[in-house]
Amino acid sequence: MSRLEExxxxxxxxxxxxxxxxxxxxxxxxxxxxxxxxxxxxxxxxTDNTSAHAHASPVAVAIALKQLGVEPVMQLVCRDxxxxxxxxxxxxxxxxxxxxxxxxxxxDVTAGDEPEARRVFDLDSSQLLATARSLARxxxxxxxxxxxxxxxxxxxxxNPGAPPYDYRVERALxxxxxxxxxxxxxxxxxxxHLERFMDDAVASGLASEAALIPSICLVRSPSALRFDDExxxxxxxSADFIERCEQADDQQEACFQLGLExxxxxxxxxxxxxxxxxxxxxxAGIARLCRExxxxxxxxxxxxxxRHPVAV
Numbered sequence: 001m002s003r004l005e006e007x008x009x010x011x012x013x014x015x016x017x018x019x020x021x022x023x024x025x026x027x028x029x030x031x032x033x034x035x036x037x038x039x040x041x042x043x044x045x046x047t048d049n050t051s052a053h054a055h056a057s058p059v060a061v062a063i064a065l066k067q068l069g070v071e072p073v074m075q076l077v078c079r080d081x082x083x084x085x086x087x088x089x090x091x092x093x094x095x096x097x098x099x100x101x102x103x104x105x106x107x108d109v110t111a112g113d114e115p116e117a118r119r120v121f122d123l124d125s126s127q128l129l130a131t132a133r134s135l136a137r138x139x140x141x142x143x144x145x146x147x148x149x150x151x152x153x154x155x156x157x158x159n160p161g162a163p164p165y166d167y168r169v170e171r172a173l174x175x176x177x178x179x180x181x182x183x184x185x186x187x188x189x190x191x192x193h194l195e196r197f198m199d200d201a202v203a204s205g206l207a208s209e210a211a212l213i214p215s216i217c218l219v220r221s222p223s224a225l226r227f228d229d230e231x232x233x234x235x236x237x238s239a240d241f242i243e244r245c246e247q248a249d250d251q252q253e254a255c256f257q258l259g260l261e262x263x264x265x266x267x268x269x270x271x272x273x274x275x276x277x278x279x280x281x282x283x284a285g286i287a288r289l290c291r292e293x294x295x296x297x298x299x300x301x302x303x304x305x306x307r308h309p310v311a312v
Contacts, residue, residue: 001099001151001153001154002043002099002100003042003043003071004016004043004071004073004100004153004182005044005099005100005153005181006044006179007260007268007301007302008153008181008211008273010305011305011307012275012301012302012305012306012307013117013274013295013301013306013307014042014182014213014273014274014275014292015040015041015042015210015274015277015295015298016041016042016043016044016045016047016073016213016274016275016276016277016280017034017037017041017044017276017277017278017279017286018044018045018047018124018183018277018279019034019044019046019047019061019065019295020033020072020280021047021050021055021056022055022061022064023055024058026044027064027067027269030061030064030068031068034065034068034070034149034217035266035273036284036285036287036288037066037279037286037287038070039287039297039298040286040287040290040295040297040298041070041277041286041293041297041298042071042205042274042298043070043071043072043073043100044065044070044071044073045073045075045102045276046058046059046061046065046072046075047061047075047113048072048074048076048080048104048106049106050076051104051107051111051112051232052107052108052109052110052111052112052114052115052117053077053112053113053114053115054114054304055113058074058075058076058089058132058283059074059089059092059093060157062074062093062096062098063093063096063098063250064107066096066097066098067091071100071201072098072100073100073101073102073155073184074089074093074098074100074101074102075101075102075104076101076102076103076104076128077105077106078090078103078105078120078121078123078124078125078128079105079106079107079108079119079121079128079248080106080117080118080120081123081133081191082120082123083122083141086122086123086128086131086133086242087135087140087141087305090131090132090135090150090152091135091146091150094150094151094152095122097182098171099150099151099152099153099257100153100168100201101132101152101153101154101155101157101240102157102184103125103129103132103143103154103155103156103180104156104277105121105124105125106121106173107112107233109180109234110299111293117263119133123179125156125175126156126174126175126178127178129156129176129178129179129180131174132152132154133152133154133178133181133254134177135149135150136150136151136152136154136179136222137149143191145231152177152225153181153182154180154181154195155180155182155183155184155210156172156175156181156183156184156227157172157184157185157186158175158180158183158185158197158214159181159185159186159188159234160171160185160186160188160194160196160197160198160214161186161187161188161190161193161194161234161236161237161280162186162233162234165193165197167245168197168200169197169200169201170204172201172206173204173205173206173209174209175218176206176209176210178208180210181211182210182211182212182213182273183204183210183212184215184276185197185212185213185214185215185236186215186234187215187216187217187235187277187278188214188215188227188235189228189235189236189237189238189262190236191265194213194214194269197268198212198214198269198272199263199269201271201303202270202271206271207271207273210275211273211274212271212272212278213272213273213274213275213276214266214269214272214275215275215276215278216262216263216266216275216276216277216278216284216289217259217278217279218255218256218259218277218278218279218280218281218289219280219287220252220255221245221251221252221255221257222242222245222246222251222255222276223281224225224233224255225237225241225242225255225258226242227247229242229251232281239301241258244258245258252304254287256288256289259285259289259290260293262274263283263293264290267290267293275295277289278288297306
């Protein structure tokens with residue numbers, strides 16, 4: 001059982017983080033990205049060609065994290081591989097002890113810098129979850145036996161801030177039925193959307209079926225907020241937030257305070273099992289955020305059984 005799975009099973013407050021993309025530099029390039037926040041996180045995401053931009057593969061980065069003593073969550077998107085390649089990556093990563101898997105359909109290639117790339121989408125995220133669950137039960141999709149089967153802890157993503165809003169919880173429940181046991185929710189700057197999603201998640205039973213881990217994004221500048229609002233599918237940032245940061249004497253600090261306020265509001269919502277932290281700041285923003293939120297380190301959470309006092 002992975003450390004992340006154990007924390008979720010025990011009901012402890014979970015902290016995961018996104019590793020900034022890796023292109024070169026070996027293990028040291030991986031290490032320098034997670035060292036500032038390593039004491040706080042249960043696991044770190046190895047991303048898969050984020051926003052349809054090519055980077056080092058998630059299998060390679062997940063193995064590197066494992067070698068460096070950090071538990072990975074390996075992301076896999078369906079855009080770039082058919083079912084054979086996806087099965088091979090899951091089984092190959094499992095050979096190295098990688099159990100946490102986050103299944104995504106993936107942004108379209110037009111979101112990236114090589115829009116001429118051929119889309120695959122042989123499977124979608126729910127079908128990928130079902131495929132991984134089949135592997136964990138000892139069968140490839142063909143029915144061929146896989147012995148011994150890998151132990152996998154399966155997760156997915158959902159976006160509370162993208163229409164159709166009424167469908168988001170229902171779609172997440174379909175992913176639960178396909179095998180998802182945790183969700184890293186997309187960044188949501190619109191409080192009402194996240195509140196509605198979490199309320200519906202509790203009422204529908206979703207929050208008791210899977211750990212719901214909303215994302216908090218720390219940026220360095222108002223231009224990054226504007227980019228998220230204008231260029232990133234499914235994310236909206238209010239003009240008031242952007243203007244507030246633009247007019248601040250210290251724009252970088254204002255952006256951090258916006259992330260901190262968003263995190264505090266998120267922690268007040270029912271059904272929140274933890275936080276997924278994403279920082280584009282080239283400093284220890286995640287560590288500072290955890291300290292200011294009063295979140296203990298991972299070791300302290302493990303020894304105390306820490307459960308954040310959120311509404312239920």
